Amino acid sequence: MEKYTTLSSAGGEQQEPKTEKTENQRHITLPLTEELARTLHAGDTVYLTGTVYTSRDAGHKRMCETLARGEELPFDPKDATIYYVGPSPAKPGQVIGSAGPTTSGRMDAYAPAMMRVGARGMIGKGARLPEVVEAMKKYGGVYFGAIGGAGALLAKCIKEAELIAYEDLGAEALRRLYVEEMPLVVIIDSEGNNLYETGRTAYLKQRANQ
Amino acid sequence: MREIQAEMITDVVKRLCIKANEQLPEDVKCAIRDCRACEDWTIAQDVLDRIIENYEIADENEVPICQDTGMACVFLEIGQDVHIANGDLREAVDEGVRRGYREGYLRKSVVKDPVRRGNTEDNTPAMLYTEIVPGEQIKVTVGPKGFGSENMSAIRMFKPSAGLQGIKNFILETVETAGPNPCPPMVVGVGIGGTFDKAALLAKKALLRPLDSRNPDPFYARLEEEMLERINCLGIGPQGFGGRTTALGLNIETMPTHIAGMPCAINISCHVTRHMTEVI
Numbered sequence: 458m459e460k461y462t463t464l465s466s467a468g469g470e471q472q473e474p475k476t477e478k479t480e481n482q483r484h485i486t487l488p489l490t491e492e493l494a495r496t497l498h499a500g501d502t503v504y505l506t507g508t509v510y511t512s513r514d515a516g517h518k519r520m521c522e523t524l525a526r527g528e529e530l531p532f533d534p535k536d537a538t539i540y541y542v543g544p545s546p547a548k549p550g551q552v553i554g555s556a557g558p559t560t561s562g563r564m565d566a567y568a569p570a571m572m573r574v575g576a577r578g579m580i581g582k583g584a585r586l587p588e589v590v591e592a593m594k595k596y597g598g599v600y601f602g603a604i605g606g607a608g609a610l611l612a613k614c615i616k617e618a619e620l621i622a623y624e625d626l627g628a629e630a631l632r633r634l635y636v637e638e639m640p641l642v643v644i645i646d647s648e649g650n651n652l653y654e655t656g657r658t659a660y661l662k663q664r665a666n667q
Numbered sequence: 668m669r670e671i672q673a674e675m676i677t678d679v680v681k682r683l684c685i686k687a688n689e690q691l692p693e694d695v696k697c698a699i700r701d702c703r704a705c706e707d708w709t710i711a712q713d714v715l716d717r718i719i720e721n722y723e724i725a726d727e728n729e730v731p732i733c734q735d736t737g738m739a740c741v742f743l744e745i746g747q748d749v750h751i752a753n754g755d756l757r758e759a760v761d762e763g764v765r766r767g768y769r770e771g772y773l774r775k776s777v778v779k780d781p782v783r784r785g786n787t788e789d790n791t792p793a794m795l796y797t798e799i800v801p802g803e804q805i806k807v808t809v810g811p812k813g814f815g816s817e818n819m820s821a822i823r824m825f826k827p828s829a830g831l832q833g834i835k836n837f838i839l840e841t842v843e844t845a846g847p848n849p850c851p852p853m854v855v856g857v858g859i860g861g862t863f864d865k866a867a868l869l870a871k872k873a874l875l876r877p878l879d880s881r882n883p884d885p886f887y888a889r890l891e892e893e894m895l896e897r898i899n900c901l902g903i904g905p906q907g908f909g910g911r912t913t914a915l916g917l918n919i920e921t922m923p924t925h926i927a928g929m930p931c932a933i934n935i936s937c938h939v940t941r942h943m944t945e946v947i
Binding site for chain 2: 502515542545608609642653656657661663
């Protein structure tokens with residue numbers, strides 16, 4: 458048997474797919490309190506309504522430098538949700554341009570520091586490091602996945618957008634967005650369950666049984 | 668000898684930057700729909716439905732399919748009997764990118780320096796690839812390339828003894844490592860042969876070939892089919908949530924290489940694999 462098949466099936470033996478049975482649809486209104494966050498499970502489909510803040514690489518770097526100096530962030534991080542996105546510019550008459558998620562792993566260096574000051578929700582796509590998952594378990598964080606590459610569709614859920622800081626960073630500036638029924642999937646929950654592992658394992662198991 | 672005004676190249680590049688970012692090529696749309704029809708995992712079906720809805724919205728509303736409107740990769744096949752008049756070719760292309768990204772409300776995603784950063788504010792410079800070919804036309808292709816997938820690409824200088832098995836393992840390993848990061852379902856471009864840099868260029872060009880075409884060499888055509896099938900057995904699925912559809916297509920391009928080597932480059936792209944061509 459080749460290495461890669463082994464890799465996938467080995468994953469299948471390690472962990473029983475937990476999300477299969479608990480998967481459900483939730484309509485969530487922000488802010489994301491710890492109590493609410495702890496009720497969300499990997500694999501849940503979530504329709505999110507409320508205020509989220511946009512930030513990616515350069516914005517996170519700057520926010521963490523601000524925190525290191527003991528200064529305040531441009532927004533109140535308590536129970537906040539951060540959307541990892543650098544939108545395209547709005548055309549005349551539009552609230553925002555296309556606005557899908559960017560790869561979250563590039564924010565792994567900063568995410569634990571953000572959760573330490575109260576930020577709880579993260580919206581992005583792609584794998585996270587174990588230290589981020591540990592911080593999520595500790596502080597009650599949730600990692601939501603938006604569909605990468607679906608920027609035109611996701612922009613339709615964004616009803617208001619306001620630039621609040623770091624204007625010089627262009628697409629990477631900090632924005633406050635009001636989103637309505639934004640379609641997301643919980644990828645990693647506050648217990649550390651990870652849809653990237655359980656979803657794939659469950660699929661491969663079903664395929665093997667066919 | 669045919670004279671082509673530099674300004675005309677600027678116009679074409681501008682138009683192609685906008686169109687390529689708003690309209691997915693038919694072969695990619697078709698591959699997504701075909702994969703949706705074959706997908707039997709619920710969450711994967713949902714994701715593919717939304718991906719289809721997304722490219723339809725982009726098409727109808729003339730907005731970018733994805734907010735990462737990429738680095739503008741511009742491929743020029745310049746006929747050797749063409750004279751470019753009244754302007755510098757490099758500047759003509761960059762001006763086209765500048766206008767396209769401004770007038771098309773596309774995101775400016777280029778930094779001046781790889782280490783010291785700093786946005787160039789107009790998405791220039793273009794990644795320009797020129798080739799001199801027979802004839803008196805210029806074929807212009809713009810393929811905006813996002814970096815969620817570009818970052819998951821890889822290159823390896825194999826010993827010839829690694830053989831076909833080495834290449835196969837490398838392809839699967841690269842896709843496995845990429846996992847959910849490059850916005851699967853992905854498109855995989857493979858370049859084998861040449862030198863270090865030529866292999867990478869072949870991999871990039873492989874992404875421009877229609878997904879419903881096969882390598883003209885039956886040996887590589889079979890390899891394309893086999894590797895696509897095996898990638899779609901990995902279970903990564905759309906967005907990495909599990910499912911059959913991990914890749915929409917896999918194209919291989921090759922060229923001769925040195926007796927001592929077997930370079931192999933893999934350029935990963937996403938379900939928004941964009942490119943648009945015009946002939947001047």
